[in-house]
Amino acid sequence: VIDVRDLRRSFQLGDERVDALRGVNLRIAPGEYLAIVGPSGSGKSTLMNILGCLDTPTSGEYVLDGEPVQDLSDDALAEIRNRKIGFVFQSFNLLARATAVDNVALPLLYSGRSRSERREAALRALHRVGLGARTEHRPDQLSGGQRQRVAIARALVNQPVLLLADEPTGNLDQRTGAEIVALFEELHREGVTVVLVTHDHKLAERTGRQIEIVDGNIAADRRQAA
Amino acid sequence: VIDVRDLRRSFQLGDERVDALRGVNLRIAPGEYLAIVGPSGSGKSTLMNILGCLDTPTSGEYVLDGEPVQDLSDDALAEIRNRKIGFVFQSFNLLARATAVDNVALPLLYSGRSRSERREAALRALHRVGLGARTEHRPDQLSGGQRQRVAIARALVNQPVLLLADEPTGNLDQRTGAEIVALFEELHREGVTVVLVTHDHKLAERTGRQIEIVDGNIAADRRQAA
Ligand SMILES: Nc1ncnc2c1ncn2[C@@H]1O[C@H](COP(=O)(O)OP(=O)(O)OP(=O)(O)O)[C@@H](O)[C@H]1O
Ligand SMILES: Nc1ncnc2c1ncn2[C@@H]1O[C@H](COP(=O)(O)OP(=O)(O)OP(=O)(O)O)[C@@H](O)[C@H]1O
Ligand SMILES: [Mg+2]
Ligand SMILES: [Mg+2]
Numbered sequence A, B: 001v002i003d004v005r006d007l008r009r010s011f012q013l014g015d016e017r018v019d020a021l022r023g024v025n026l027r028i029a030p031g032e033y034l035a036i037v038g039p040s041g042s043g044k045s046t047l048m049n050i051l052g053c054l055d056t057p058t059s060g061e062y063v064l065d066g067e068p069v070q071d072l073s074d075d076a077l078a079e080i081r082n083r084k085i086g087f088v089f090q091s092f093n094l095l096a097r098a099t100a101v102d103n104v105a106l107p108l109l110y111s112g113r114s115r116s117e118r119r120e121a122a123l124r125a126l127h128r129v130g131l132g133a134r135t136e137h138r139p140d141q142l143s144g145g146q147r148q149r150v151a152i153a154r155a156l157v158n159q160p161v162l163l164l165a166d167e168p169t170g171n172l173d174q175r176t177g178a179e180i181v182a183l184f185e186e187l188h189r190e191g192v193t194v195v196l197v198t199h200d201h202k203l204a205e206r207t208g209r210q211i212e213i214v215d216g217n218i219a220a221d222r223r224q225a226a
Helices: A044-051 A074-083 A100-108 A115-128 A144-156 A174-189 A201-206 B044-051 B074-083 B100-108 B115-128 B144-156 B174-189 B201-206
Strands: A002-013 A016-028 A033-037 A059-064 A085-088 A162-166 A193-197 A209-214 A217-223 B002-013 B016-028 B033-037 B059-064 B085-088 B162-166 B193-197 B209-214 B217-223
Touching: A002 A044, A016 A044, A016 A217, A033 A044, A033 A174, A033 A201, A044 A162, A044 A193, A074 A085, A085 A144, A100 A115, A100 A144, A115 A144, A144 A162, A144 A174, A162 A174, A174 A193, A174 A201, B002 B044, B016 B044, B016 B217, B033 B044, B033 B174, B033 B201, B044 B162, B044 B193, B074 B085, B085 B144, B100 B115, B100 B144, B115 B144, B144 B162, B144 B174, B162 B174, B174 B193, B174 B201
Parallel strands: A033 A193, A033 A209, A085 A162, A162 A193, B033 B193, B033 B209, B085 B162, B162 B193
Antiparallel strands: A002 A016, A002 A059, A209 A217, B002 B016, B002 B059, B209 B217
């Protein structure tokens, strides 16, 4: 369960201070499926990075499964990121010199599995996102939508309990995008907590809840029968 | 005017050959406004890179304003890319260590303008895409949609006659995306030839013509009163 209280995040650039998050309050129950929407620059990715334990707030609290994240050691944080959380970055963040299968296998390095088991799991994840024919390609030998799907496969391969996906269908056509959405719905049915940032209103409305962020604040938090 | 005949582009990866374009035929008249659509991995970016003189075909011809592009020297190609063409990359391709304004000013380096004139033109272009308050930020200090808009501003700053934009609204919310579309329509009215790759069907239908690419071939070429 996610419990965020009065979360603030500011960036200092010389004399300028950008207040990206200005007191966000949010509770997400286990197994929820929700969308975060809002204008470009409103703070969505900044919030996602904090939820994913990739960034720390300037002030306020983030309690994840009963543990205040700011009290955790670097090792404990790395453990959570690796075992509990799957993160799809808005700009993918793939290793340029590794193949698709090696990129996807990366989160499994500390899972205790053998090299062939890791490769097996990575290949399955790539098949699930329709990239069975592109496993040995490096990112610069893939299309934009294919890179996006490698990033998605990598986020799923360690079977996370919390999936955070920042704009996961932005580079996908209708049909491929629909396949990815079906995959997220499947994970949701399996009990994974799924949080999507999306500019696609139709996708946002397929989730059970839409949180709208404007200028670093939650402007609306709508629930509906999905 | 763009005249493409039996264009093919293959990539060799070890023993595997990927035929990204398999004999594309296409004529684009000056001042047209069109969209290229199709599934992820179908060859859209590959075609755009050839149209933008950033890549050469494996076979076939590309004649741009009466000049067969394969006969042009590297210098002549660089000149065309710099003066005639504005290119928005699907993955932005911004310089990581330069500010937004310096990124946008880059195409003006050989235009004969002074440093302050280049900065002036770059600031105007950034204002036009709504980034007046982010001119001194570097790409890692910008949101995904802001980086996308810096890439768009850079493509416009040298007043190209041919604008090639690969997924220009993929990271933008409805409203910001609509502002960018309005900008493209304005350029079209000014006589610029505008070619967009987009996964957004509503945007594709606002242009005068949709070219659908499937598996490296043109599957459909539809014109309509826009
Ligand atoms: N490292 C940084 N330094 C300074 N400002 C930053 C930094 N990172 C982000 N910002 C600013 O913080 C604001 C929020 O950024 P964020 O990436 O969270 O937006 P977003 O809602 O994800 O936008 P988009 O929909 O365009 O991806 C933006 O205005 C951005 O310019
Ligand atoms: N350098 C390369 N080496 C090998 N294959 C490549 C290379 N670049 C692209 N490809 C392959 O060529 C095909 C076409 O790629 P392209 O980038 O043109 O697709 P696209 O239509 O733009 O897709 P998307 O909508 O996902 O951006 C893809 O299947 C891709 O894997
Ligand atoms: Mg973002
Ligand atoms: Mg592409």
